[in-house]
Amino acid sequence: MVGRRILSAELRCPRVLRGADPDEMSRQLAGRRIAEIRRYGKFIVVSLSRDRRSASDGYLTIHLGMTGRLLLGGAPGKHTHAILTLDRGALLYDDSRQFGRIQFSTEFPARIARLGPEPLEIPFEDFAAGLKGRKTRIKALLLNQDFLRGIGNIYADESLFRAGIHPMAIAGRIRGDRARRLYEAIGQVLREAIAAGGSSISDYVDAEGRKGFFQFNHRIYQHTGQPCVTCGTIVRRVLVAQRSSHFCPTCQKR
DNA sequence: ATCGGTACCTGCACGC
DNA sequence: TGCGTGCAGGTACCGA
Numbered sequence A: 001m002v003g004r005r006i007l008s009a010e011l012r013c014p015r016v017l018r019g020a021d022p023d024e025m026s027r028q029l030a031g032r033r034i035a036e037i038r039r040y041g042k043f044i045v046v047s048l049s050r051d052r053r054s055a056s057d058g059y060l061t062i063h064l065g066m067t068g069r070l071l072l073g074g075a076p077g078k079h080t081h082a083i084l085t086l087d088r089g090a091l092l093y094d095d096s097r098q099f100g101r102i103q104f105s106t107e108f109p110a111r112i113a114r115l116g117p118e119p120l121e122i123p124f125e126d127f128a129a130g131l132k133g134r135k136t137r138i139k140a141l142l143l144n145q146d147f148l149r150g151i152g153n154i155y156a157d158e159s160l161f162r163a164g165i166h167p168m169a170i171a172g173r174i175r176g177d178r179a180r181r182l183y184e185a186i187g188q189v190l191r192e193a194i195a196a197g198g199s200s201i202s203d204y205v206d207a208e209g210r211k212g213f214f215q216f217n218h219r220i221y222q223h224t225g226q227p228c229v230t231c232g233t234i235v236r237r238v239l240v241a242q243r244s245s246h247f248c249p250t251c252q253k254r
Numbered sequence B: 001a002t003c004g005g006t007a008c009c010t011g012c013a014c015g016c
Numbered sequence C: 001t002g003c004g005t006g007c008a009g010g011t012a013c014c015g016a
Helices: A022-029 A124-131 A138-143 A153-163 A176-195
Strands: A006-011 A033-040 A043-049 A058-063 A068-072 A080-086 A090-095 A101-105 A236-240 A243-247
Touching (some): A022 A058, A022 A101, A124 A176, A153 A176
């Protein structure tokens, strides 16, 4: 999409725009050219410029929430909230639960600047230092985007399972070998999930509409009531930070 | 400064 | 068949 020009923007759902005025946002987008697209954790930032040469003077920040989809072309549906018509093709935003959002700003968004490091880029020493002194539960910390960017409920559970750490363990008490195991597990899980094209539980598809298949490799997520793949103990579910957390009571220690 | 709880939506599976 | 309940890849905001 880089290099394409936005001819027009049809913004149908003010809720997804987080209260911004659809007409005003349409005016801002129309005529701008896509200069660069980058991902920051779960956020996608589309940098826009007025012409080919000039620096970016607009940013379209997109978050898919739980059920958001960005699709190249295709027919709009019941939950299509935005249609960007480009000089070649179209970009559609679809989101049944409307937890995702699309925002326009002329400055680089401050929220992005506050995100923690990329989990696949942070050195182990920094990760271990980040755990130090934290009184929160490790599951909640892994979901906190200011700690690390990009880890969600599935990959938090899968990482903790592989590391043998209980989701309710206090973050600051994970040190040495256990911290190292968690760090390695996060890297492993994310790399495997990316290679598998992500986890398609119900809605997720890539821009071409293809499902991922990492859901077939989940070892603990939504395995409640089934035997642990390692030891056979029945997998349990607890709430941590109001999120479902799946764990093996035998393999995962506080 | 940090933490937990709540609100925001729609759709689906389940039990009755 | 229809209805109520609980659950679902997330974040922002509030008060403690």
